Amino acid sequence: MTLEVESRKETLAEDGLPVEELVVNVGPSHPSTHGVCRVIVHLDGEIVTRAEPVIGYLHRGIEKMCENRTYLQVVPLTDRLDYVGSMYANWAYCRAVERLAGIRVPERAEYLRVIVCEMQRIASHMMSLGSAAADTGAATMFIYAFDERETIVELFEDLCGARLTYNYVRPGGVSFDIPEGWTDRLLEFCRTHRVALREMDKLWFGNVIARGRMKGIGVLAADDAVAWGASGPVARGSGVNWDLRKHDPYSVYPRFDFDIPTGSAGDVYDRARVRLYECYESCRIIEQAVAQMPGGPIKAEGLQRLIAPRPGDAYDHIESARGSLGVYIVSEGGPRPHRVKFRSPAFCNLALLPLIAEGHMLSDLVVCLGSLDPVFGEVDR
């Protein structure tokens, strides 16, 4: 693979004049790369003939940093992976630690984890839908989606004091119990959120220009989605019915009644639509979880602050807003992990960009990139 901008192709036009391929560096600092992604785009007029994503601009060496910290100190680092969905990385990491150290989590904490993660799914999907709309110049849809996200972020702030990096899910439980009146506000949000979703459905998916921009663009076949390891809404938009909450049920998810929305065409429109419907399903899960939530402790009894599991390894994965998020931990005894590896869904999904964007126009490239919903904290780690 050549990453040189100079590697442009020269061809001759019909009249014998040399035609130079236009090479555009989209990024690393660009309004529509959703972070710091660089895409080297070869253009034939408006048509993208080659698109190469170049990553690594947000690499902070988080996996290496984990090796020098105690198990509890790693949790704030996981916040910085997927910074629009911190709860997932918290939870995935904590599940792996709990599996490694044999910690039993109280039931109330499991319910709280499900509730915050489903809230996080709504917040993350609102971010994705909003910024995908902003990629096509629809600034109003962007603001409407962020308005919805704001309510969730405020609820998180009341729960754990942070708006973005929560450090809420800890090995053995969660950090705080819910404040008074919090569930009422949450249920009220679920009610108003459904109304807002219907409004956004009409404003965005009902708009003829938006449909023209999304339908038939960036088509990903179901076989390709499986072969490239895509997961989350990207795979489900292509009709791959794969959701860890159903297919490898963890925590208390088997107790809830919910559906997995899937698309059929595998284009940008279907991926966005899957995200929209997942917000409805998340509302359903939140309402059931609030109704079923038992009392009791929120942290495991008798857990020491310095967790030192016996030598061994553990892998666990959860369904994040972007797909299957896995964490693999190797312990050699002692209070620090020997090795931590994150299987990031955003990284795997981003690899699909050349596959779905080549042959489309430059305007579609940013729409395709937005539909993959990459978060570069998680891609680069």
Added chain:
Amino acid sequence: MSGLLGGIVFGLVGGVAIALSTMVGVYGERKIAAKIQRRFGPQETGPYGLLQLPADTLKMILKEDITPRQADARIFKIAPYFVFVPIAMGLVVIPVAAGWAALDSSIGILFFLAVPSLSVLGILIAGWSSGNTYATIGGMRGAAQMISYELPRTLSVLAVVILAGSLRPVDVVQAWRWWWIPLNFIGIVVYYISSIAELNRGPFDIPESESELVAGYFADYAGIRWGIFMMSEYGGMLAASLFGAAIFLGTLTWLPGPFGIITFLLGTGVIGSSMIWVKWTFPRMRPDQLMTTAWKVLTPLALVQLVIVGVVVPWL
């Protein structure tokens, strides 16, 4: 001598009108967009945020005027004027009171359609001389778009010319009758859409599409030269709204005598605000969809309008 003096006066008045309309336009755009998006918009600087715009204007004038190293400096520096001057020139033929225009020309409508479209040259050289791939693509897109939308726009105006039997804007205003609005309905819609496209405003702002090309053909401009591009956009909006209100809606004749200017300005405001409303409601089109709209939808519609008018006129 009096011709020269008159020219200077008209130039000054026109320049002030465009500068004022830009300030009102930017303020209106920010307030209307804020209303649509459940925000407040500017409200901190002065009452209702009214001093925000003088402050922004001052900032724009004082900012450093940067010429990129890879740019073709001489062309880069004059390009904004190639965009601005034709658009400002288009304003002189618009009748501002029943029976009076700054330049009462017998080919005024042709002048209005032909001269402002020369600004495509400015967009092209601005994009090309920047020496920046984004700007180049933006300039090319702008040229293709403006040439395509010229056709439906001209055809839609032609229907009114046939009805009035004159290319003189003042005559058109005098001949205007209320039933021209229902008769000309398709033409009004075509004129409105293609005017927005001609101004490179959303949902047709693909030459400057901020999410793909950062700012398109004026990506490398700063300070007052950037401000001139901004003024061209709002000046063009003003011209298109004034022309639409005068020729298509005939608002100058809604009230008797000089009072017509009240309905005229109101009509202009309504058209201008609706352009802002459209921009903040719709997403941007793709270049190929834009061309399809021009050639396969708007041009045939404008031709249908011409046929309708052509059939009706002999019976009048």
